[in-house]
Amino acid sequence: GHMFALMKKHPGVLVLHDFYLSNIVSHLDYLGVTSGAFADALYESHGYPALIESKNTADVHQVIWKYPCSLGVIRSAQAVIVHSQFSKGLAKKWYGDSIASSWSYIPHLRCLPEKFDQSEAKQKFGLEEGDFLVCAFGMLGPSKLNHRLLKAWVDSGLAQQKNCYLVFVGKNDGAQYGMDILAQAKQAHCGERIKITGFAEAALFKQYLMAADAAMQLRTMSRGETSG
Numbered sequence: 001g002h003m004f005a006l007m008k009k010h011p012g013v014l015v016l017h018d019f020y021l022s023n024i025v026s027h028l029d030y031l032g033v034t035s036g037a038f039a040d041a042l043y044e045s046h047g048y049p050a051l052i053e054s055k056n057t058a059d060v061h062q063v064i065w066k067y068p069c070s071l072g073v074i075r076s077a078q079a080v081i082v083h084s085q086f087s088k089g090l091a092k093k094w095y096g097d098s099i100a101s102s103w104s105y106i107p108h109l110r111c112l113p114e115k116f117d118q119s120e121a122k123q124k125f126g127l128e129e130g131d132f133l134v135c136a137f138g139m140l141g142p143s144k145l146n147h148r149l150l151k152a153w154v155d156s157g158l159a160q161q162k163n164c165y166l167v168f169v170g171k172n173d174g175a176q177y178g179m180d181i182l183a184q185a186k187q188a189h190c191g192e193r194i195k196i197t198g199f200a201e202a203a204l205f206k207q208y209l210m211a212a213d214a215a216m217q218l219r220t221m222s223r224g225e226t227s228g
Contacts, residue, residue: 001028004037007076014077019087019224022069026060038069045071045094068094068224083108083226090224108226113206121211132164135212137205138227139170140196142177145218150184150194159190169208171199 029038043051046067054063080103082088091100119129140146158164172178185194
């Protein structure tokens with residue numbers, strides 16, 4: 001939240017992790033940290049039609065979800081770095097062909113572990129050498145399509161094999177979606193081989209990364225973000 005004021009005072013190179021900033025801008029506005037900031041950002045980025053839409057809608061969250069509201073931050077930057085070509089495509093869609101022409105694309109950097117021993121990692125989870133482990137990483141939620149992965153698993157032959165496991169490495173959604181996921185897993189005949197870890201500290205997260213035989217990361221309704 002403090003970055004918006006900081007960028008106005010000290011404009012520099014912007015690493016745009018999320019192309020859509022409407023969520024954080026509206027949240028700060030709602031908290032009273034920056035009163036009127038959402039309307040200002042909406043007008044600067046998308047003009048009067050978007051502003052009128054926000055005033056006339058019964059659910060302002062639909063407007064927050066629809067509009068990026070990031071042009072002010074982009075304009076204040078001396079240069080912009082994004083982690084995906086998809087973000088550059090969103091900039092072209094919302095702000096015109098030229099806005100992202102000078103942006104730099106740098107993949108989200110990651111270091112390989114110093115030590116990598118899959119067998120040892122599996123043993124720590126009580127798994128054996130021949131067991132097959134599929135993991136989905138990160139917090140669960142509608143945009144991650146966890147329900148589709150779970151259904152695909154249950155419908156597949158993997159669910160019938162006693163040595164196959166599905167683990168969601170992350171915190172479950174706290175709303176209805178999360179309850180539906182738990183119910184869906186409970187109804188499965190292979191429920192004991194489906195697990196949600198809850199929030200995973202870095203060490204546990206890395207342990208599952210090493211142990212996994214396959215990772216399945218689905219996504220919908222992307223905001224132009226680049227997940228670690």
